[in-house]
Amino acid sequence: MLDYLKNLNKFDASVREQELKKAFVTEKNKYNEKIKVLKKENTYLKNQLSANQNKIVKLENEVTRLTDNIEQMELDYICQKDQMKNEIKSKTIKINKIEIEIEKLEKDNLLLMSQKKQEKEIIELSSDKDIPDKMVMRLREDYTILKQIANKKETKSNYFCMD
Numbered sequence: 001m002l003d004y005l006k007n008l009n010k011f012d013a014s015v016r017e018q019e020l021k022k023a024f025v026t027e028k029n030k031y032n033e034k035i036k037v038l039k040k041e042n043t044y045l046k047n048q049l050s051a052n053q054n055k056i057v058k059l060e061n062e063v064t065r066l067t068d069n070i071e072q073m074e075l076d077y078i079c080q081k082d083q084m085k086n087e088i089k090s091k092t093i094k095i096n097k098i099e100i101e102i103e104k105l106e107k108d109n110l111l112l113m114s115q116k117k118q119e120k121e122i123i124e125l126s127s128d129k130d131i132p133d134k135m136v137m138r139l140r141e142d143y144t145i146l147k148q149i150a151n152k153k154e155t156k157s158n159y160f161c162m163d
Helices: 002-127 133-162
Strands: none
């Protein structure tokens, strides 16, 4: 009977061992399946992380590019603003010179009109015998003075144009 018990114990131990092996293999397979799922999920998450990091780098590059563009636009704006100020100053100076030239020409025109009028008067008075020669001479002197003034102004305007 002792042999029987020993054999029974061996058999029982063998059955238990088989059950334990079976349970171990079943648990091992469950864990292997969980490991496979976790590895796939880990790979997916790593890929997502990599994609997100690439997006972050692209966004950072875009922010840098846009910031550089803004800085360049600000510099261009300042440059254009300064250029426009300079153009306005230059055009204002030109306008002032033109206005001065117009005033000078208007004065010269008045002087010429006055000269013409005096020339006409001298010619008319010269032909009229009733007017004394002294008066005609006086008008000729006035005409000569006007002519000299006109010549001086013309000389000054020539110097003005040379500047």
